[in-house]
Amino acid sequence: MFLRSLTLENLRCYERAEFDFAPGLNVVLGPNASGKTTVVEAIYLLATTTSPRAGHARSMVRHGEAWARVAGVFDAGGREFTMAISLGDPSSARSGSKTIEVDGRQVASVREALGRVQAVLFWVGELEVVKGPPSARRRFMNTAIGQTSLRYLDDLARYRRALRQRNELLKRMSRGGEDGRMLAPWTTALVEAAVPITLDRDQFVRALAVEAAVLHRRLGAGSEELRVCYDPSVALCGDETAVEAALYERLEQTHAREMERGSTQVGPHRDDVSLEVDGVDVRRFGSQGQQRTAALALTLAQARVARGRTDTEPILLLDDCLSELDASRAGAMLDLSADGQQMVVTSACCPEQLAQRLDDAHVICTGEDDGARDD
Ligand SMILES: Nc1ncnc2c1ncn2[C@@H]1O[C@H](COP(=O)(O)OP(=O)(O)OP(=O)(O)O)[C@@H](O)[C@H]1O
Ligand SMILES: [Mg+2]
Structure with missing residues (x-):
């Protein structure tokens, strides 16, 4: 097109x-x-x-x-x-x-x-994907996956709603204003939306990583090797059921902390993507040129992944x-x-x-x- x-x-x-x-x-x-x-x-x-x-x-x-x-x-x-x-x-x-x-x-x-x-865009704001906070990389994943999947955008909207409600309840609970009985339905809603988001992001970043490494080499960075890895807040091992179980387990493990802070501590809203050039975290230690090259490789890789998915x-x-x-x-x-x-x-x-x-x-x-x- x-x-x-x-x-x-x-x-x-x-x-x-x-x-x-x-x-x-x-x-x-x-x-x-x-x-x-x-x-x-x-x-x-x-x-x-x-x-x-x-x-x-x-x-x-x-x-x-x-x-x-x-x-x-x-x-x-x-x-x-x-x-x-x-x-x-x-x-x-x-x-x-x-x-x-x-x-x-x-x-x-x-x-x-x-x-x-x-269309896939590289502009000055795109550098944030490399040097910005984890939220910039989550936004990148959301935009890229959302462009080829309306279902993903729906899951994201459901997740955000469940997260907001659950956090409000946790705040009330931490102030002693509410007992925990109402938490379970929101935890279920949260996990139900979190599972497909996590799996979609995993699949997307895997495809992105392959293309980005190739493009990064082509961009003249020569011997420098770009490694892109999805860094979710639960260990990814296996299918839907395994991810679901891992999310429930992590939510339980972090319950004391979430009560203390009044907010959900694990889930897709805490995900990140790690970016390494020759084993060094380019997000924190890359030179301006290295960060720009990595950001460009990610944008170009995004276009290739989109091409594979939509023809x-x-x-x-x-x-x-x-x-x-x-x-x-x-x-x-x-x-x-x-x-x-x-x-x-x-x-x-x-x-x-x-x-x-x-x-x-x-x-x-x-x-x-x-x-x-x-x-
Ligand atoms: N809503 C607006 N109404 C009128 N002019 C605007 C509006 N928003 C931006 N501009 C002006 O439009 C002009 C073009 O902006 P643009 O960012 O497209 O330029 P550019 O050629 O990309 O510049 P640069 O080389 O600095 O990146 C600027 O002078 C800007 O002030
Ligand atoms: Mg300009």
Whole structure:
């Protein structure tokens, strides 16, 4: 699947702009603050209905305007389809609403739209996956697995509900305001949702680890070996029943502590993913370049895992991914586009490795009066 063209209206710095894209490498070039990130953000919005950098997609609306619209024309194996998202309502100027159209027809829910456009994004916030707290790596797993499994998103919602209720009860119990009889049903609900989440994450990280190790080597890190490992709060041994038993056992073992703290101490909300480069924890001790290389390998690996699961090639959105990479890593990164996947790479300064490849790439320039230039 690839993006053919993108139309932006009232989106951040854009009043109206149209960009064409090619199937292989697309390079978005322009000075700082010219709207490069906004272009990849708009594509990501079509894939996920959310913005990576704005809590509310509504904040993408151009200042002083009531609505914004992003529309993309995609090619899925020769079949063309369009997807459009309006933020705010152009007819009523009602703010806050989000409408999604597929082939000009409004869809009833976000669920109906999800999965049609597959995209994987690397942007500056992605470094958090490597150097941020465990919650950043849980978010990464949730986004990646959720993009190909609505069932996972449902399990996650059930888990969060059970966790909230159970924690509220534990708080009341720790203050002596409630006896423990009501805890058992919430423990059951918690474990029932936790088991499929744990197994899904385990399966996902195993697949991710294989791809990430290969890509990390390809990214020119040479002899450096990236090891990615799921680090759940229960020991993973065997099937559903074994995980369920392990969760109950760990909950029992930590009951005194959870009463003391008024919160559940084990479960998927405490999971992490360990990342080692040559046996060293890159989360804590990696150099900036090593952390960036690991983050890039994880993003690219995520795209490969998604391709294996959905049979569609996700669009790779790489925002400002070349800075901090040395020449060989940057070159190797760009050579990945030779795999045929559609890539949208943004850059403010066009390093030599990028300049060398511009002849074969589709170039889009931001910050010019006519919005886009086709090569
Ligand atoms: N809601 C908004 N309304 C109007 N302008 C906005 C809005 N949000 C952001 N902008 C502006 O849009 C411009 C483009 O931002 P963007 O992040 O896309 O630039 P960029 O080319 O990626 O820059 P850099 O090279 O620094 O990463 C900036 O000048 C920013 O201030
Ligand atoms: Mg930017």
